[in-house]
Amino acid sequence: GIPSLAQAYRGRLRLGAAVEPGQLNAPEGRLLAAQFNSVVAENVMKPSRIQPSENEFHFAPADAIVDFAQQHGMTVRGHTLLWYKRTPDWFWSDKDGQPASRDLVLSRLRQHIETVVGRYKGKVYTWDVVNEVIDPAQPDCLRHDQWLQVVGPDYIDWAFRYAHAADPGARLMINDYSTTLPAKRSCLQRVVQGLLARDVPVHGVGHQMHISIFEPAVAEVDETLAVFARLGLENQITEMDMSLYQRHAYLLPDSVDRLLPVQGQRYEALMKVFLSHPELTSVTWWGISDAHTSRNAGWDWWRSDAPLLFNSQQHPKPGYWGALKAV
Numbered sequence: 270g271i272p273s274l275a276q277a278y279r280g281r282l283r284l285g286a287a288v289e290p291g292q293l294n295a296p297e298g299r300l301l302a303a304q305f306n307s308v309v310a311e312n313v314m315k316p317s318r319i320q321p322s323e324n325e326f327h328f329a330p331a332d333a334i335v336d337f338a339q340q341h342g343m344t345v346r347g348h349t350l351l352w353y354k355r356t357p358d359w360f361w362s363d364k365d366g367q368p369a370s371r372d373l374v375l376s377r378l379r380q381h382i383e384t385v386v387g388r389y390k391g392k393v394y395t396w397d398v399v400n401e402v403i404d405p406a407q408p409d410c411l412r413h414d415q416w417l418q419v420v421g422p423d424y425i426d427w428a429f430r431y432a433h434a435a436d437p438g439a440r441l442m443i444n445d446y447s448t449t450l451p452a453k454r455s456c457l458q459r460v461v462q463g464l465l466a467r468d469v470p471v472h473g474v475g476h477q478m479h480i481s482i483f484e485p486a487v488a489e490v491d492e493t494l495a496v497f498a499r500l501g502l503e504n505q506i507t508e509m510d511m512s513l514y515q516r517h518a519y520l521l522p523d524s525v526d527r528l529l530p531v532q533g534q535r536y537e538a539l540m541k542v543f544l545s546h547p548e549l550t551s552v553t554w555w556g557i558s559d560a561h562t563s564r565n566a567g568w569d570w571w572r573s574d575a576p577l578l579f580n581s582q583q584h585p586k587p588g589y590w591g592a593l594k595a596v
């Protein structure tokens with residue numbers, strides 16, 4: 270067989286992949302255990318999935334992933350405790366169907382975080398406490414969603430405090446996409462500096478890194494990591510994948526045969542940058558193989574993309590060999 274990427278990176282970076290429980294027993298599960306030493310739930314730990322109605326927790330799918338990790342000596346990332354897109358509707362109204370007050374929403378948030386983080390205490394070593402809260406189009410840099418409207422900007426502080434109280438040993442991250450864009454990066458920096466100034470227990474930044482073979486420039490990735498390193502924070506790459514498409518394009522710019530080596534070289538260059546940052550502790554891909562990738566779902570369902578390290582037959586791509594060469 271081929272070398273284990275996680276073995277090759279041992280002592281340097283933790284390497285992980287996102288999974289759905291159904292993948293664990295499929296051929297992908299074997300590849301996962303052989304090539305990675307960390308795992309994250311692609312969907313089943315999100316608030317609307319793990320607490321679909323108030324005080325009804327749906328732990329079995331998440332437990333299956335955590336159990337698999339323990340059986341195979343892998344660590345687990347927790348994703349995520351708060352995300353505007355996956356906050357269940359019941360959060361926002363009281364038992365009479367009236368809009369929930371700030372106090373009610375915060376007590377539900379505390380209950381949710383205490384229960385979920387508490388259950389996986391000592392098993393999930395790091396949490397994406399808040400996901401996608403930054404909006405550089407707003408003067409205050411915060412996404413103007415229901416959390417901000419109902420609770421106010423300190424909902425972020427409370428999420429971190431509740432998580433820290435529930436598991437003081439967990440590494441707590443603020444996670445977001447497009448952190449390499451200058452406007453997003455400086456907004457994220459501003460928000461994080463606010464958290465630090467208020468002694469909020471934030472330990473690092475999660476960079477989703479849903480990118481393409483075209484952008485961003487590797488130097489922008491380096492600069493973003495450097496910004497948070499200078500603040501004394503940890504960096505994690507949390508949702509790595511690399512589209513072959515130009516943004517919004519309907520067609521591939523060239524044949525897949527010619528694009529995969531380009532992807533391989535870019536993965537190699539990125540892994541070298543990641544390795545050059547001692548504060549960067551892990552790289553997690555948003556999927557195991559191209560057989561199952563969110564880049565072929567949602568808005569992009571009509572495309573046939575190939576953003577990961579293994580192809581849909583679970584065989585290594587140039588990206589795998591690039592990542593192996595980088596270390």
Ligand code: XIL
Pocket residue numbers: 311312400477508563566
């Ligand atoms: C995505 C999953 O991959 C999809 O299966 C789901 O339908 C939507 O969510 N940023 C995140 C992830 O933080 O949670 C998202 O995952 C991808 C974008």
